[in-house]
Amino acid sequence: MNTHAINFNAGPSKLPPSVLKSAQDNLINYQGTGLSVLEMSHRSREFMAIRDHAEQAVRSALSVPDDYDVLFLQGGATMQFSMVPLSFCKPNQTVNMIHTGSWTKKAIAEIKKQGRVHMVASSESTQFDRIPDITPDQFDPDAAYTHICSNNTIYGTQYASFPESPVPLVADMSSDILSRPLPISDFNLIFAGAQKNAGPAGVTLVIVKKSWLDQDFDHLPLMLNYAKHAKESSMLNTSPTFSIYLLGLTVQWVLDQGGVATMQTRNQAKAKRLYDYLNSSDFYSPIAQPDSRSVMNVCFKTPTPDLDAVFVRESAQANLVGLKGHRLIGGLRASIYNAVSADDVDALLTFMQSFESNHH
Numbered sequence: 001m002n003t004h005a006i007n008f009n010a011g012p013s014k015l016p017p018s019v020l021k022s023a024q025d026n027l028i029n030y031q032g033t034g035l036s037v038l039e040m041s042h043r044s045r046e047f048m049a050i051r052d053h054a055e056q057a058v059r060s061a062l063s064v065p066d067d068y069d070v071l072f073l074q075g076g077a078t079m080q081f082s083m084v085p086l087s088f089c090k091p092n093q094t095v096n097m098i099h100t101g102s103w104t105k106k107a108i109a110e111i112k113k114q115g116r117v118h119m120v121a122s123s124e125s126t127q128f129d130r131i132p133d134i135t136p137d138q139f140d141p142d143a144a145y146t147h148i149c150s151n152n153t154i155y156g157t158q159y160a161s162f163p164e165s166p167v168p169l170v171a172d173m174s175s176d177i178l179s180r181p182l183p184i185s186d187f188n189l190i191f192a193g194a195q196k197n198a199g200p201a202g203v204t205l206v207i208v209k210k211s212w213l214d215q216d217f218d219h220l221p222l223m224l225n226y227a228k229h230a231k232e233s234s235m236l237n238t239s240p241t242f243s244i245y246l247l248g249l250t251v252q253w254v255l256d257q258g259g260v261a262t263m264q265t266r267n268q269a270k271a272k273r274l275y276d277y278l279n280s281s282d283f284y285s286p287i288a289q290p291d292s293r294s295v296m297n298v299c300f301k302t303p304t305p306d307l308d309a310v311f312v313r314e315s316a317q318a319n320l321v322g323l324k325g326h327r328l329i330g331g332l333r334a335s336i337y338n339a340v341s342a343d344d345v346d347a348l349l350t351f352m353q354s355f356e357s358n359h360h
């Protein structure tokens with residue numbers, strides 16, 4: 001049997017080994033019920049307990065205030081790009097946008113089908129190598145809301161702290177939710193496709209201020225109606241039961257490790273080791289600007305695209321997978337989400353050092 005590869009994939013990505021083991025142990029016979037979670041009714045008492053546990057784990061890990069709903073939806077973060085403007089941007093209203101890469105580009109395209117975009121700031125002119133600096137006067141104070149992407153998975157940039165918006169703040173946190181403590185009350189809505197840091201693909205976590213849902217969404221398709229999802233505990237239809245189960249196990253793992261503050265300390269230490277090495281090397285170079293570097297996705301390159309390709313090949317032979325940069329920017333990318341251990345990062349550093357000495 002192959003030893004498990006060391007997984008630096010950007011998403012779907014590494015899950016904690018103990019989560020996979022627990023899912024395996026319960027796969028055929030979940031806690032003596034005689035059924036697999038895969039086979040249970042989504043309305044059964046057993047599954048409702050699994051769903052409630054997942055919600056409680058999220059509430060506890062992120063200290064979600066009681067006046068927020070926690071929803072488990074489908075359609076990925078991409079569905080949220082449509083669902084948020086359809087719900088909260090009336091025709092001809094404006095949305096403030098801080099444009100930091102391909103995920104905000106996709107959000108912009110969906111907002112434009114519904115309303116207008118006010119570009120607060122953009123880092124497009126520097127190939128999205130940073131989180132732009134902004135001043136309060138750059139926002140449209142009459143906009144319906146402000147959209148940001150907290151961590152730019154492809155370009156390797158991340159907000160160290162969040163901007164103060166004069167209107168409700170919405171954040172795509174697909175690739176850094178649960179990586180650090182969050183001031184939830186500063187946001188009206190947070191969404192995250194689970195498959196980066198919160199579990200497997202197939203479920204999208206939404207944390208939304210209840211008072212924002214106190215409006216009429218009946219003109220929308222049922223499955224795009226946040227208020228209905230909230231009212232029915234995200235059970236409007238057959239929910240992605242196994243994904244919710246694994247999300248619950250993953251968030252419970254975060255809690256068992258000491259919570260998101262522990263995750264933050266570990267994540268910062270892992271990222272620092274990589275960035276310190278990249279900074280000290282005259283062979284590799286980091287891609288993002290120093291103040292904007294992501295703790296989750298470390299993007300870098302060797303002296304040439306050809307050597308980047310050799311790096312991808314040789315690292316895979318060394319059992320390190322998922323290090324190819326996104327096709328939009330090339331180079332290399334190490335995604336070091338919560339489940340990627342300090343030992344995994346050490347294995348990468350050892351490989352990088354030997355690659356540097358072989359090819360310098």
Ligand SMILES: *Cc1c(COP(=O)(O)O)cnc(C)c1O
Binds near residue numbers: 076078079149175194
């Ligand atoms: C992966 C990702 C998405 C897309 O998520 P899907 O679940 O595939 O729709 C959106 N935003 C960010 C920041 C991502 O990392």
